[in-house]
Amino acid sequence: MSSREQILGKIRKSLGRGVLSAEQISVLEARLATPPLHEQPQVNTDLALQFTQKLQKVGASFSDVENESLIPFALIALLKEWELPLQVVIDAHLQALPWTDDIQCAVRVAQDDDKVSVTEAFAAVAETGTVALLSSHSPTTLNFLPETHIVIVHRAQITANLESVWEKLRQQNMPRTVNLITGPSRTADVEQTIQLGAHGPRRLHVILVG
Amino acid sequence: MQINSPQFKQRATVALQDMRLQKALSKAKGGFIDKRLAAISALPEFEALRERGKAIKQHTLENLDFYLERFESKVIAQGGKVHWASSSEEACQLILEISRAANAKVITKGKSMVGEEISLNEALEADGFKVVETDLGEYIIQLAHEPPSHIIAPAVHKTREQISDLFHEHHQQYGLTQKLDTVPELVNEARTVLRSQFLSADVGITGANFLIAETGSTVIVTNEGNGDLTNTLPRVHIVMTSIEKVVPTLNDATTLLRLLGRSATGQEMTSYTTFTTGVRREGELDGAQEFHVVLLDNGRTTMLGDEFKDMLRCIRCGACMNHCPVYGSVGGHAYGWVYPGPMGSVLTPLMIGLKAAQDLPNASTLCGRCEQVCPMKIPLPTMLRQHRINAYEQDLMPTRARWALKIWAYLAKRPALYQKLASIKIGILGFLGGGRGSFRYLPFAGAWTKNRDFPAPQGKTFMAQWKARKSA
Ligand code: SF4
Secondary structure: OOHHHHHHHHHHHHOOOOOOOHHHHHHHHHHHHOOOOOOOOOOOOOHHHHHHHHHHHOOOEEEEEOOHHHHHHHHHHHHHHOOOOOEEEEOHHHOOOOOOOOOEEEEOOOOOOOOEEEEEOOEEEOOOOEEEEEOOOOOHHHHOOOOEEEEEEEHHHEEOOHHHHHHHHOOOOOOOEEEEEOOOOEEOOOOOOOEEOOOOOOEEEEEEEO | OOOOHHHHHHHHHHHHHOHHHHHHHHHHHHHHHHHHHHHHHOOOOHHHHHHHHHHHHHHHHHOHHHHHHHHHHHHHHOOOEEEEEOOHHHHHHHHHHHHHHOOOOEEEEOOOHHHHHOOHHHHHHHOOOEEEEOOHHHHHHHHOOOOOOOOOOOOOOOOHHHHHHHHHHHOHHHOOOOOOOOHHHHHHHHHHHHHHHHHHOOEEEEOOOEEEOOOOEEEEEEOOOHHHHHHHOOOEEEEEEEHHHEEOOHHHHHHHHHHHHHHHHOOOOOOEEEEEOOOOOOOOOOOOOEEEEEEEOOOHHHHOOOOOHHHHHOOOOOHHHHOOHHHHHHOOHHHOOOOOHHHHHHHHHHHHOOOOOOOHHHOOOOOOHHHHHOOOOOOHHHHHHHHHHHHHHOOOOOHHHHHHHHHHHHHHOOHHHHHHHHHHOOOHHHHHOOOOOHHHHOOOHHHHHHHOOOOOOOOOOHHHHHHHHHHO
16 A cells, blocks of 8 residues: 555544545535635735835835836936945846846846846735745746845735735636745844844845836 | 653753753743734734634644645646655655655755654765755754754754854865854855855755645745745755645635744744745746655654644644743753654654653643643643653553652542642642652652752642632
8 A cells, every 4th residue: 555545544544534425525625616714914904004014024125116117217226325236137027117228137047146136026915014926927036046135016916915915816827936025034043133134135125116 | 863852851951050051042032932922912813813723723634635635636736746655764765766866966955843853864864965954043953963952943052152163163164264253244154155055956855834735835934035045946846744734725824824923933924935836837947847745644644533633733833832941941952852842742752652752741840831822722731641641551650650640630530629738738749749749750850959949839829810710
């Protein structure tokens, strides 16, 4: 007998039953098909306000632009403020923005020495100040290798709770990776002292559009 | 991992006298407790979430076969493979085969308690692979050749000075010869050293906090980002996990995530919560091209049918050990195996045998704090008591202790007499035990009383308080 059958058999034996009946299975199928919505923490009706408050609480920063076409300028201003070279790696969806010659944009996966990446979020969660990024939209390495990670979030993408992100995601095939990112990389492994930038980005910045 | 649980008494004695350990423990303890309290006080829904979390897990366990099969079929549909392992040896063997087939030389690892449970590193190293732990805490203890002493903070027993010494010793080979002192310097140096390992790894192994039947996803909850570099950069990603980690849907996992972060570190959400589903898709530029999930049993199916079933709800948050007075005094290593604290004292006897671990269920004052703080409402003290009963019934106890227990059982069945005696003098139990009764029987009693005072009973007995509260 394979371990698979052994394990499944032992589960049934321990539960004191045999294989589930067709009827029981259809009840479970229904639960999977329509996932129940459980209790959710209260969220401020001003979603953008709560989202940005939570962002700051977890050590991320944010800025606003009125529309997409202003992103390149906002980005240049940020890089200058942080005294970083005007070079970024972006995801392919951002290529269409009105980039100028002032800044170098590479469209590829991240490399070890990249300083700044810019990626577009799939959604954002006001409850916790979280951004959701999909591997089907941008290379996952962009979220982790560079020291500074900039995420583009459209105001309309901000949802109250994580469950709404799942609802939106259920409209498509589940991507290889869904990254829920809440603040920069951190560790407390040395004497419980929080230190940012353990292995991932030391800085997480959100540009809110709209 | 080597089993040292039979030496609990000796190890606890040593731990109580280890000043560096005591310093590290006292630093950690308050932090965990305060952060958790602040997080749950800020969430009025926390109690409701606990009840819901418990119900979700109970529902899943009742239908575990269904959800595991569904999870498996979803993983396969997304190009991944699921491997079932009845025992630790089988799980190690499966991972060795996958790693050999991948022609791997360097294997990076994210933190996995199941990996510790099956002694995965030893197996991989014996087979010639270079294994690099990438969670900073795990990396520190790998350099020190020590097991983790806490399930979410594996190096919590190490002081900064010790970590500085370890890095100084092991990082010279990379040309990093300066001895470092501050936390930022130490974290930065580890970042530099581990970066090159991430980029050269052929196989990445992570654990999983949850498995999602709805989508076939595995979920990791981290703060450093090491788990994500481990599952994204190498060509092959292996998830080493166990069967009770499955939950039905993404919504169910979300409820449990709200409980996990707050109970573990007081975070509403950790920096990175990552859902991994199958292999890299066509046209994508990064991500693993092979995806394997190894599902371990190792006694869990037996627990499902006995008095330890509730333990399968455990989401490995660590709150029970953070609030345990015994853990707080002796640290995790005294417990002698992978899982320390109250949850470990329940699990270890089930995994390595009650005979080898019979001291652990006694390494508890049954004060009940673990159950109070457990987000999954697991009745840990009841299960510790059950182990004691089983040890008694299996004749594993010394005669003197058997007598003390018999007397205690006699009294427990006669509450009026018990309360009367208990309110006269708490030490009476000791007297009834022939001058060496229950309290002194604590396996590490000598070391315990040598190093600290037994707390004087304050005010009314628990029973009296309970009665007063009930009538209020
Ligand atoms: S037993 Fe409860 S408190 Fe302890 S680790 Fe498990 S879930 Fe957390």
